[in-house]
Amino acid sequence: MAKRLDLKDVDIYYGDFHAVAGVNLSVAPRSVTSFIGPSGCGKSTVLRTLNRMHEEIPGARVDGEVLLDGEDIYDRGADAVAVRRTIGMVFQRPNPFPTMSIRDNVVAGLKLAGVRDKKKLDEVCEASLRGANLWKEVSGRLDKPGGGLSGGQQQRLCIARAIAVAPDVLLMDEPCSALDPISTLAIEDLIADLKKDYTIVIVTHNMQQAARVSDQTAFFNLEATGKPGKLVEIDDTEKIFSNPKEQATEDYISGRFG
């Protein structure tokens, strides 16, 4: 079930380093939001706070509220492990479990959730691989290790793995940065497809990609090194790319940055 996300006054720290300050934004269910901005401005950091991966780094912490359909995922009673089971993540570098078979990779999350029924697992495996546009390529070798696929296939395998658990939200951190144009297009098509069922947030350095896949775009910026990154503006993608409110956004998307 797709859910909405609201961030309220989110501040993110790495130990003493204030990495991102005062983020307020909302993501509607069944929509794609892209994060753009220069390197080091905190896009990945914000993304990783959305499924509580951020706190795995020693000394890292988050202030403010991250609401998933109104419920704070940082609430005292909320469990990080449970949060991650409902908010899936795809990383920049494809990271299938290399020795696990393709099938086991896809259903790894389901197994963690305690699903043991073989028939159910096989069904979900096929559906997820089809969903990730990978079924045709791997249906004959589901028992082969996931590490034996090409980079683009591995990334789609990771997407299949993420959607197999039917998450409420799907986070993607530069999912295409290691891929060739054809795999990139395949994944963009996939995102457009997945939008029907999921709430998606994607970080990208590729402006065209942001323009192609997303409904709304958030531009993050860094005033100076050592200063925290900030959300400059967030708006409909069309607006951001045609008529942004802020000069910094205009400069960035037109390549006049820095």
Added chain:
Amino acid sequence: MTERTTEQAPSRSSQDETSAAGSATIDTVTAPDPARERSQGSPIRGRGERIFRGLTSGSGLLVVAAVAAIGLFLLVQAVPSLLANNANFFTSPVFDTRDAANLNFGIRDLLVVTLLSSLFALLIAMPVAMGIALFLTQYTPRRISRPFAYIIDLLAAVPSIIYGLWGIAVLAPALLPIAEWLQGNLGWFFLFAPGNLPVLTGTIFTGGVVLAVMILPIITAVTREVFSQTPRFHIEAAQALGATRWEVIRMAVLPYGRSGYIAGSMLGLGRALGETIAVLIVIRAATTPSNFSLFDGGYTFASLIASAASEFSQPLPTGAYIAAGLVLFVLTFVVNAIARVVAGGKVNG
């Protein structure tokens, strides 16, 4: 730029086969031309590389040669004694070399005691080492795990003789109740059946526990190292799926570290097989053949040889011990080969 590189490529590859004199001529040819100043470094670097390669392959060969020489030495010394042996070398449980004219020696019991004590030690040490390594790398912050790891490493620095004394004076009596319980309740199983000693201390059981403590540091150190090198992105893959800490270990850390863990364990096994003085002190000598029980006594290859070392004067009896040493030597090779097969090639990346 391109011209230079194409020009160098053949000259460098030909250098590989030519002698040092050959590369010296290339040096003098290139050096005078100032326009080629940048390419001048290349033959020198080429020579450096060649020297380095010579050194590395040379030292590699040296090690192989040394191992072969040791094997050959053992073999040459052992053959006359083996020919003069009146007992079956592989099946006889006695090792009697008092009369040089009537040698009766076999390695059956040496092999049994060596393997039983070492494998038992491994059986104890492997899970403990795994537990410690996981605890240090996955469950504790660096600030705490550092000193803890240091203490484990310190165990490796304790001399064998100290382990021997501790084993017989402290550990043996402490293990007695456990040994009694095992024999009382599981005595029907051959490993826990009554052995060839009148008491339950100073047995293979005691020796195995001592050996386990002795090989723990090396196994732990290797395992800790490979576990701590588990790539972040494997761990994050599991975490992002909502894996608990233990599930992260199962999905990411263990598959990655498995072969290193096995390799470390085999290093430990190698050390246990060859451990001498602690075993000599802890495990009592027996007068009757081994019953394949953990409560047997007797000698391992190493402890037998050490116990007789002061009497190595006549060549034939000495050769008998050298034959035993040769078997130990081969045994360690076999262990290594098995380890390689079990570890199944390399760490996944």
